[in-house]
Amino acid sequence: xxxxxxxxxxxxxxxxxxxxxxxxxxxxxxxxxxxxxxxxxxxxxxxxxxxxxxxxxxxxxxxxxxxxxxxxxxxxxxxxxxxxxxxxxxxxxxxxxxxxxxxxxxxxxxxxxxxxxxxxxxxxxxxxxxxxxxxxxxxxxxxxxxxxxxxxxxxxxxxxxxxxxxxxxxxxxxxxxxxxxxxxxxxxxxxxxxxxxxxxxxxxxxxxxxxxxxxxxxxxxxxxxxxxxxxxxxxxxxxxxxxxxxxxxxxxxxxxxxxxxxxxxxxxxxxxxxxxxxxxxxxxxxxxxxxxxxxxxxxxxxxxxxxxxxxxxxxxxxxxxxxxxxxxxxxxxxxxxxxxxxxxxxxxxxxxxxxxxxxxxxxxxxxxxxxxxxxxxxxxxxxxxxxxxxxxxxxxxxxxxxxxxxxxx
Numbered sequence: 001x002x003x004x005x006x007x008x009x010x011x012x013x014x015x016x017x018x019x020x021x022x023x024x025x026x027x028x029x030x031x032x033x034x035x036x037x038x039x040x041x042x043x044x045x046x047x048x049x050x051x052x053x054x055x056x057x058x059x060x061x062x063x064x065x066x067x068x069x070x071x072x073x074x075x076x077x078x079x080x081x082x083x084x085x086x087x088x089x090x091x092x093x094x095x096x097x098x099x100x101x102x103x104x105x106x107x108x109x110x111x112x113x114x115x116x117x118x119x120x121x122x123x124x125x126x127x128x129x130x131x132x133x134x135x136x137x138x139x140x141x142x143x144x145x146x147x148x149x150x151x152x153x154x155x156x157x158x159x160x161x162x163x164x165x166x167x168x169x170x171x172x173x174x175x176x177x178x179x180x181x182x183x184x185x186x187x188x189x190x191x192x193x194x195x196x197x198x199x200x201x202x203x204x205x206x207x208x209x210x211x212x213x214x215x216x217x218x219x220x221x222x223x224x225x226x227x228x229x230x231x232x233x234x235x236x237x238x239x240x241x242x243x244x245x246x247x248x249x250x251x252x253x254x255x256x257x258x259x260x261x262x263x264x265x266x267x268x269x270x271x272x273x274x275x276x277x278x279x280x281x282x283x284x285x286x287x288x289x290x291x292x293x294x295x296x297x298x299x300x301x302x303x304x305x306x307x308x309x310x311x312x313x314x315x316x317x318x319x320x321x322x323x324x325x326x327x328x329x330x331x332x333x334x335x336x337x338x339x340x341x342x343x344x345x346x347x348x349x350x351x352x353x354x355x356x357x358x359x360x361x362x363x364x365x366x367x368x369x370x371x372x373x374x375x376x377x378x379x380x381x382x383x384x385x386x387x388x389x390x391x392x393x394x395x396x397x398x399x400x401x402x403x404x405x406x407x408x409x
Contacts, residue, residue: 001035001171002034002037003029003034004064005022005025005036005038005040005041005064006042006063006064006066007066007067007150007152008041008065008077008150009041009044009067009068010041010043010044011131013043014326017407020152024155024156025064028159028164028274029164034062035165037059037060038056038060039121041121044068044076046080046083049068049080053065053152053285054271058291061165062144062145063143063145064100064163065077065081065146065147067136067259067269068080069133071112071115071132072112073402077147078118081120081138081147084121085120086143087120088121089120089121090227092117092125094127095127096117098115098129099113102130102132102361112353116132117251119134119136121331122138123137123316124139124165126162127241127339129157133151133154135148135149135163136345144170151215174225175224175225176222177222177224177227177230177231178221178222179220179221179234179237179252180220180221180252181217181238181241181249181256182250182251183217183218183248183249183254184216184248184406186217186248188212191217191318194244194245198237204225204241205224205229205233205236206221206222206234207221207232208220213398214391214395214398215399216257216398221234221237247409257286258286258287258289258401259290260269261287261408262290263286264293264408268408270344270345271297271298271344271345272296272297272344272347272404273299273300273301273339273341273344273347274347274348275301275335275338275347275348275350275352276302276348277303277309277325277350277351278353279350280304281300282394283348283350283397283400284299284300286401289399301338303315303334303339303340306325306347309325309333309334311340313334314333314339314341315334319333324352324363325368326352326353328371330369331349331350331369332371332378333349334351335349335371335378336373339374346372346407348370348403349372349373350369350370350400351368352366352367354368355386355389359386364384364386364391365384365386365392368392369383370400371382375407377407378405379407382398383399
């Protein structure tokens, strides 16, 4: 089953709203074995919507459209669909009842809300139990187009409860399986060179993808075919990969660095705290984004100013004066101070120059010192090179969590 996704809305193209719908839909479709061949975003312009639909219907089995179904004048998707499928809008009593139910005692009914019950005559209408915009399901010459609301929470509900089950009934596809490995200590080019011989001997049914992020690379093997056979092939190749990379594989599956850290802490029964300067609490935010993190995370001290480093973390004024806040000595003291102040078994500390200003010849923008500590040792890492403030902070977070993974291993 080949699927194309069309997202509609000016706000997506000017960066006012991030298109999270496509990413979620892609993952979910992959789970049922469907393959997304293209994702397109278009403005709220009638001809552009028609053009995108025409191109998608020419090459895909299923076209999924989100956005442009609201009650305001810039929501023109329904009319564009009517023009494409040569039909007209009619009033649906069942949709109107759903709209009344959703708005009851909250929003007064006006003509704009009532017009939500106008639906294309030739489609199958699926009511949206969590929103006023219904789903329109079209079929033409063996192809399917489904128009859904653009609000992510609504789209996810109608996709999960209505659209995916219908697609699965209509098409039996060969299963798609993945094995994903989290690899540390390799630049992408070096890892590719290391795996050249193994990769060249992979079965034709397996595709390999390199997915790099700061300090880490995810290797994903993907296979489609007979479930038993591809499971066996993926397992065989996984054993070979482990033999090649040994302990540089730190985790498997759809996970995250913060989840890997959390699993290691839970397994060892340890607690952690953070002491952050340039990362501004973002490392703590990542750790606590994992459900159940209260089991191992005690707290954070965002010590942006030197007096906070001194008063709350116990970093001496003499050390700050001699070495500077951005130094190996200070982050070591910050990590040990966080363990003491918050009563934890281990800690992470960061201090650096995130930019765009504040750098010096000795400590240019992009310089970040990171420390992790437990009762037995302190490990440090110096991050260098400036890739812009946001990426400098993001890379520091990745490197801090990686360093903690290594300490816990």
